[in-house]
Amino acid sequence: GLFDGQAAQIVTELSKPRNATGAKAMRLLGWTPRSREEALVATAESLIRLGLLKKSK
Structure with a gap:
């Protein structure tokens, strides 16, 4: 398959909203994010x- 076993375990976590x-x-x-x-x-x-x-040229 495309993913190994460890990756498959976290797939369900990817669709959960995170704040x-x-x-x-x-x-x-004192960090300032980039624009x-x-x-x-x-x-x-x-x-x-x-x-x-x-x-690109």
Whole structure:
């Protein structure tokens, strides 16, 4: 199959809604999240650097 036994055990967890925020990291560590735009650009740059996405001309 596509998935091993351990992965199959957590599949049911994937559809459960989760509420997660960065509030604790912001409060305790002074962390500031990236903007959506910065995150998107950083993701694209990482994919290009790793050879998973070809740079367009």
